[in-house]
Structure formats: structure tokens, C-alpha cells
Amino acid sequence: MKILFIPGGSPATVFGLVPLAQALRGAGHDVLMASTEDMMPVVTGTGVPGIAVTPHDIWHYITKDREGNxxxxPDDLPRQGPFVGRWFAQMGADGLPVLLEITRGWRPDLVVGGSMSYAAPLLAAHxxxxxxxxxxxxxxxxxxxxGAERELQPELRALGLSRLPEPxxxxxxCPPSLTPPEAPPARLMRWxxxxxxxxxxxxxxxxxxxxRVCVTAGSRATPERTFAFLRGLVENIAPLDAEIVVPAPDALAADLRAELxxxxxxxxxxxxLAPTCDLVVHHAGGATTMTTMNAGVPHLIIPEAVVFDAPARRIADFGAALVLSPAEATPERVAEACGRLLSDPSFKERALELSREIATMPLPAEMVGPLEKLAARGRG
Structure with missing residues (x-):
């Protein structure tokens, strides 16, 4: 069986699909992961064969439309959610012609796309x-x-469709305790x-x-975007007399070492690192959030975008985290929140409950059989 994986053009989206890709490779199937040119070292670094389908990184799609304008x-939730979908869709549309060319010679039996990998349903339909x-x-x-459906109307019309194909x-x-009631039916898999x-x-x-307190802005952190954010957090937490560890890309880490x-x-x-920590302070990125939950560690979450707010607050409502908006994250509020998370044992207890729930979910290896059957049905 040949399976094409399409992540979303950032390290976290690649990392999210790697366990299933490796489970399928371990079962003897051929796997290929297609992403942006700048993600190829990330893809191949995880041991998955990769191929670039667009030379642009995600910031090109975030900041420019299809005409280069x-x-x-937007910074408000009603507009930011569709906006994010539109630039993910733009990235998918940009890579679709290359994907169609690749699959003329390497035809997959199955396409696996991440949450907003909109090239995946389009390619599968073709x-x-x-x-x-x-x-x-x-x-x-x-x-x-x-937002993606609005952006992809030309591609959908070419397929005779008005909506994105359903998977x-x-x-x-997502562990069931955090799943919104309106979520569509899905097969659960352990992260x-x-x-x-x-x-x-x-x-x-x-x-x-x-x-030990871990402070991180994720794998996409850069000196230009996140240095001040991380430095401020470290300075706010320093009076708590905790060991502070900042996982960060090397370029950013060099600047942090020079000042902290x-x-x-x-x-x-x-x-x-996470299982050795008493608290993780982070930006609400998907991989960071899932790693922290998996390790059973409380969070202080300061969402870097409003679209991350609702998932973060579900963790807080469960009792495993506190959430501060960037505007609320003053030095006093950050120090107070960290002190509360470190001193109140209920946050650790609830974080461990989430970790145990994740551990009961089916492993990626248990998805291999269902995917083999799905591919066989597709071959008719």
C-alpha cells in the first residue's frame, strides 16, 4: 500500500502526523510526506521520506494573497478563524499541481491530511x-x-464541487474529556x-x-517574533526560585543565553523534558499543548492567536491549566498564575487524569488495519 501524507507546512503539523506515518512504514507500507521546501529537513529528520511541493514557507501564505498583495x-475571532483557513487553503492550492504531477508516477492508495491540509481532499478527489x-x-x-471553502472555489469548481469533500x-x-459535544464522529487515536x-x-x-518550569514558544519561535515574549516570561517567573528551561531553536537560544x-x-x-517539569508556560501551539498533556504537567497558556483560545480554555475548564490572554499577561499576573499552578496540587492531579486518559486511547499501530481496509475498498 502507498500512502501520501500532507501536513500543514510547519514543524508542529509534521510532528503530529509522524507517529501514524511511522506505524504504517513499520507495517511494511510505502509512505511519502509532501510539504513545503523549508519543512524538508524537519520531515526527513523524523525519518519519513519527504518531497517539497511548494518553495514558499507559511509566512508567504499568511502575509500575501494569490496575487502577491x-x-x-485580523485579530478578532470572527475573522481570524476563516482567515487562517484561507491561507492554509492558499498553500494547499499552490501545491496541488505539483502533487498531481508527482502522483502520475507514484499513485497512492490513500491520502492522509492534517486538520487544515486542504490539498489532501482535493488531491484525493482528483x-x-x-x-x-x-x-x-x-x-x-x-x-x-x-474560510478554506471560500478560498478554494476555483479548485472545487474544477472538480464539480461546491464544498470540501468529507473525509x-x-x-x-483529542482526549474525550476535552472534545466539544458538536465534534463530528471520529476514530480515536492516542497522541x-x-x-x-x-x-x-x-x-x-x-x-x-x-x-522546574519550562517556558517555550514552540518550534517556530524566532528572534524577531518571540524573543521579547520569552524574555519577559522568564523575568516574570525568576522570583519563584525555580529552575527555568527554555526549549527553543538554536538561533533564538543564542540570543536568550546572552541576556538571561x-x-x-x-x-x-x-x-x-516535559515529564521532568512541574509547569509548562507556553503559547498554545498544538504540539506543545499535546506534549504537556501527555506528560501530565499543568500549563500556563498565553495563546499567541485568538483561534487558540477556545482549546486552551477547555484545558483550563478541566482544571489542568490557567489561561491568560496576551493583554492579561502582565508581570504580576504571570507570576501569580505560576505560583498558583505550582502550589495548588489540584492542577497536577487533573493534568495526570488527562495523561492517563490519553494513554488509554488506541495506538497509531492500531490504525493500520482500518486504513488497509479503507485503501482496499478504494481499489474496488
């Missing part, structure tokens, strides 16, 4: 093969899908980390004498 990025949609985080993406199978990784690794030092996977004494920073695999 600059976009206004080829007449089954399409699987695998969630890469806990967001339902409903608003994004509406033949949905795979959901596992699929991030890049590095050679480790013993302190990364062992606990020290002090409480006593802070450990660098590309530290978060799945290794």
Missing part, C-alpha cells in the same frame, strides 16, 4: 482514492474550514510525540533539587 491579519483527515491538535477547525475517515487525537531529537544530557531527562543568566536553553526535545 499584502494581507491585513485521483478517486480515499481521504483520511487526522487531527494534529485539539482544535475542531470549523471556522477555518469555512472517508476522521482520526481524532504520541513525533518531534525531532538531539543528543541528550542527563539533566534533560532527570529532575533536580528545585522545581542561569537559564538553560537550546533545542531540547520537549517530549524528553
Amino acid at each position: 499584502l494581507k491585513e491579519i 485521483l478517486g482514492i480515499p481521504y483520511v483527515r487526522q487531527a494534529w491538535d485539539t482544535d475542531d477547525s470549523n471556522a477555518q474550514d469555512r 472517508d475517515l476522521r482520526i481524532e487525537i 504520541l510525540p513525533g518531534n525531532l531529537q538531539r543528543g541528550l544530557e542527563p539533566w534533560m531527562f532527570t529532575r533536580g533539587d528545585r522545581r 543568566d542561569g537559564v538553560r536553553t537550546g533545542w531540547i526535545p520537549l517530549d524528553v
